[in-house]
Amino acid sequence: MYRTKTCGELRLSDAGSIVTLAGWVQRSRKMGGMTFVDMRDRYGVTQVVFNNESNAALCEQANHLGREYVIQVTGEVAERSSKNANLPTGEIEIIATELNILNKSDVPPFTIEDDTDGGDDIRMKYRYLDLRRPAIRRNLELRHKMAFEIRRYLDDKGFIEVETPVLIKSTPEGARDFVVPSRMNPGEFYALPQSPQTFKQLLMVSGFDRYFQIVKCFRDEDLRADRQPEFTQIDCEMSFVQQEDVLQMFEGLVKHIFKYVKDIDFTEPFPRMTWADAMKYYGSDKPDTRFEMKFVEIKDLTVGKGFAVLDDAPYVGAICAKGCANYTRKQLDQLTDFVKRPQIGAKGLMWVKLEEDGSIKSSVSKFYTEEELRTWAYRCEATKGDLILILAGETMKTRKQLCELRLEMGSRMGLRDPQKFSCLWVIDFPLFEWDDETQRYYAMHHPFTSPNPDDIDKLDSATGDVRATAYDMVVNGNELGGGSIRIHDAELQNKMFSLLGLTQEDAQYKFGFLMNAFKYGAPPHGGLAFGFDRFVSILAGLDSIRDVIAFPKNNSGRDVMIDAPSTIDQSQLDELALAILPTNKD
Numbered sequence: 001m002y003r004t005k006t007c008g009e010l011r012l013s014d015a016g017s018i019v020t021l022a023g024w025v026q027r028s029r030k031m032g033g034m035t036f037v038d039m040r041d042r043y044g045v046t047q048v049v050f051n052n053e054s055n056a057a058l059c060e061q062a063n064h065l066g067r068e069y070v071i072q073v074t075g076e077v078a079e080r081s082s083k084n085a086n087l088p089t090g091e092i093e094i095i096a097t098e099l100n101i102l103n104k105s106d107v108p109p110f111t112i113e114d115d116t117d118g119g120d121d122i123r124m125k126y127r128y129l130d131l132r133r134p135a136i137r138r139n140l141e142l143r144h145k146m147a148f149e150i151r152r153y154l155d156d157k158g159f160i161e162v163e164t165p166v167l168i169k170s171t172p173e174g175a176r177d178f179v180v181p182s183r184m185n186p187g188e189f190y191a192l193p194q195s196p197q198t199f200k201q202l203l204m205v206s207g208f209d210r211y212f213q214i215v216k217c218f219r220d221e222d223l224r225a226d227r228q229p230e231f232t233q234i235d236c237e238m239s240f241v242q243q244e245d246v247l248q249m250f251e252g253l254v255k256h257i258f259k260y261v262k263d264i265d266f267t268e269p270f271p272r273m274t275w276a277d278a279m280k281y282y283g284s285d286k287p288d289t290r291f292e293m294k295f296v297e298i299k300d301l302t303v304g305k306g307f308a309v310l311d312d313a314p315y316v317g318a319i320c321a322k323g324c325a326n327y328t329r330k331q332l333d334q335l336t337d338f339v340k341r342p343q344i345g346a347k348g349l350m351w352v353k354l355e356e357d358g359s360i361k362s363s364v365s366k367f368y369t370e371e372e373l374r375t376w377a378y379r380c381e382a383t384k385g386d387l388i389l390i391l392a393g394e395t396m397k398t399r400k401q402l403c404e405l406r407l408e409m410g411s412r413m414g415l416r417d418p419q420k421f422s423c424l425w426v427i428d429f430p431l432f433e434w435d436d437e438t439q440r441y442y443a444m445h446h447p448f449t450s451p452n453p454d455d456i457d458k459l460d461s462a463t464g465d466v467r468a469t470a471y472d473m474v475v476n477g478n479e480l481g482g483g484s485i486r487i488h489d490a491e492l493q494n495k496m497f498s499l500l501g502l503t504q505e506d507a508q509y510k511f512g513f514l515m516n517a518f519k520y521g522a523p524p525h526g527g528l529a530f531g532f533d534r535f536v537s538i539l540a541g542l543d544s545i546r547d548v549i550a551f552p553k554n555n556s557g558r559d560v561m562i563d564a565p566s567t568i569d570q571s572q573l574d575e576l577a578l579a580i581l582p583t584n585k586d
């Protein structure tokens, strides 16, 4: 046996027993006649003592241990004189009687501790060392536990996990597909699934009325923000359900996981907000509802006073930052710079301060009387000490800018506590999204999403106003998941394809298999998918999904550890009947 105990389990009650541990040298230090070695494994850290007086040869051997050497130590568990309350094993140490070096290690390129000196690039290049750090290890443990518990919940509810293929047909809608050339069929390509959407619908046609899969999905998108080209979904589908059934089932799952991981009880149903309200009050389809600060529209109060900026703007929106009237000129300038950043793109920021002494100050006081400014304040429910921030311009654009400003103020005011969780459903999404560039409609969710039955008669006459039976689960301003009730009628599905600008032939070429399946008794069905990486990162209190993924890619889609993507041999290209064109890089 390499070990009789792990480095995380010994306690004072074990004092006197003889144990053997195996693990890595976290650090070692010499103090007087003693050498102390902290030994680490997956379960924790234990202090080992080598005593020069009682065993000089062994101590000498210990003095030559380097960081990350793999060692095996036998000795007696003893009570420590100076205890470490921060360590579960902090009350004991091992008085070593035997030491075996199982393997040496080069000096690692960064310190393997929670507070590492390693930057992102170096940590990713040596990710296998990075994964030794307890903080990252705990993320993966959490991920495992959550996956296990999700399976338990869904199994309990009668869902079965079915694997769907990874080599499928390319039908890009929304994101770009990753494609894989077929050697056996030269000139033809598979695509990696952006999600198992059509397969899970086919499983419903097959009669598996409750399906799920924890599954890798692939999207070849520019990796802005916190995206990974391959990510994991908890993909689910149910038959004979309406929206309400799906919401209930998966609200249950989310509550179950919060209870299990965080011991948080959500006793009330999650609030529901229409997409239209989310945009109107928060300027986002994934509002952070940990704090209020809703948008207030004040256009009607601002017109006709000779201030062209507001007169000409179709939309004037305000937020009220409670208690921020004491913001200095410098702070207001910072906020102005913030909204003017190219990513946000506002032209300027206006403000009204309700001073503690009852007076009013404003960046637009040249154009508006105090009386007029008070009507704005009244509508914003602002009182003494509050600061009103105002943006104006084209409606949707300005709402998005105001959304960023609201989030920034939320952060500045400490209203976005990562330990507080605010979940809601956003419902009644539009079915279509108009794209100015290509002058056509796109499916806001995906082309299999069913229109709201009340809006079916508007499909041709007011296409852009048709609501979908689609819903998103939002947590702290993140989209945790989303789904829809699907079209299960071949004729309506055809209609949808044609509204999306697909010809009959296109639709047949891309989705013929699904349309055919729908001819053989497709049940009413619907479902959703959660972003599993995001779910774990939210519960781990992390901003990024990167550190809940064992081997993630960087912002250029590279795995810098294995150095992928990479070129392939000419012989491989020949076999695939592929030729590489020169690129800008050459």
Ligand code: ASP
Pocket: 194, 195, 196, 197, 236, 446, 482, 483, 484, 527, 528, 529
């Ligand atoms: N397949 C969808 C997605 O990946 C989720 C769903 O509609 O179930 O967004």
